[in-house]
Amino acid sequence: MNNKSKIGASEFGALWVTYHKKTMILRFLEHFIHTSDNKKAKQLLTGLHGKLNSKVEEMKELIQKEGTVVPAAFSSEDINLDAPALFSEGFDIMFSRILKEISLGMYTLHIILSYRKDLIKLYKELSDLSQIYFAHFTEFLLEEGILQKPITVNLPKATSFVTDKSYLKGSHLFGEKRQLTVVEFGFLYHGIETNVIGMKLMDGFSQCAKDEEVKKYFLKGKELSKEMISETEKILLQNDIQPNIPTGGTTTNSSVAPFSDKLMMYCAYLLSNFSIGGEGFGTGFSMRRDLNLKFGIFGKDTYEYMREGVSIMISNGWLEEPPKMDV
Incomplete structure (x- = not known):
């Protein structure tokens, strides 16, 4: 064409x-x-x-x-x-x-x-x-020195294949969790990295938002990010992995809003959608059922948070409607 x-x-x-x-x-x-x-x-x-x-x-x-x-x-x-x-x-x-x-x-x-x-x-x-x-x-x-590279591992010298279906359960015969794979670790680490940024972003937004409902919404987003960081860190520590957490800068004490509440709400909406997509990839490429469950919970909580934000945007007349399928 x-x-x-x-x-x-x-x-x-x-x-x-x-x-x-x-x-x-x-x-x-x-x-x-x-x-x-x-x-x-x-x-x-x-x-x-x-x-x-x-x-x-x-x-x-x-x-x-x-x-x-x-x-x-x-x-x-x-x-x-x-x-x-x-x-x-x-x-x-x-x-x-x-x-x-x-x-x-x-x-x-x-x-x-x-x-x-x-x-x-x-x-x-x-x-x-x-x-x-x-x-x-x-x-x-x-x-x-703001961003840290992920930890290194001992790389394999030969290929191997999964022969036991208990591999999908994520545990061995006596309930001991199998080691994380580097693929699974990648999604967990990325989740921590992005949620550290999200936590600080929501913190900054909450202290300068003009609308009280919007302010509370950003504080809720901050707590959601903190919870996801904490839960992911637990999984890594259970596997004897201490993640390198990025510092990601800090929030100043300014309460003067550089952005409109409308823009900050759209940003939260965009990041929530990106996070839901990330949780979906994490679920698809992880073969431990406990990880599948955890990614699923993260995705559900983020989706519910996103929908709450959409409702606030509609109430304030901030949600621009996409063009209709007028054929």
Whole structure:
């Protein structure tokens, strides 16, 4: 199909979601750039902002050419550049790295929903940009000692195959838990890393949110992240593994909101959906039933939290409705 063909429903849905996510990320980057006291971090964030902003303008032009309204999404009305830093000590890069991680997953999904050459090209370019900056952010955080590499293990010298179905139970004949595999460990470790960031993000949001119900919602999200970190650490410690927990920066004592409640609620919604997807992958690639159960509980709790947030967004008129299937 050529670039002049009318945009398909799935293509426009993907573009609509991407526009919301990109405009949200731009607002975070603007606050981080304005408040960063690290020269290299500011350069990285400024470079990403410039490249993303041009892509947002490109998406806006694509939408306008289809003869439809550009989504409200997030604009200068959703940010207060006079607000002092809400986070410090590397949180800006740590959270930006998480946002690029989410972006990489979303672009993979959106590119398979697209058929037009210009849209496929857009997602490929956005994906390339995310890969570049994810690598830059990871390198920065490792150099600063903010992000820790996962522990190493004794690697096998020969291949082996599972011959006993009790392997799926996760325990041996006398109930002793079998060792975690490196695949299972990867999902557990990633869960801790992202929930540390989520916990601190919700903490910052809760102390500056204007609406009291929204403030309580963020505090609930903070406690949910803490619970998931604690439960995952227990599993690792039961396997004689002491995880390297990333520091992830800190929350300042500022109560001046740099973002609108609407933007912060959407961010919590986005992260919750990303977390639910992660729990699904963890369940699929883990072969210990106790881990399957734990990932399932995490997914259920996160889903319930996300749905509560959606209800708050609807009550306040903050949930922009996606275009209907009007055929």
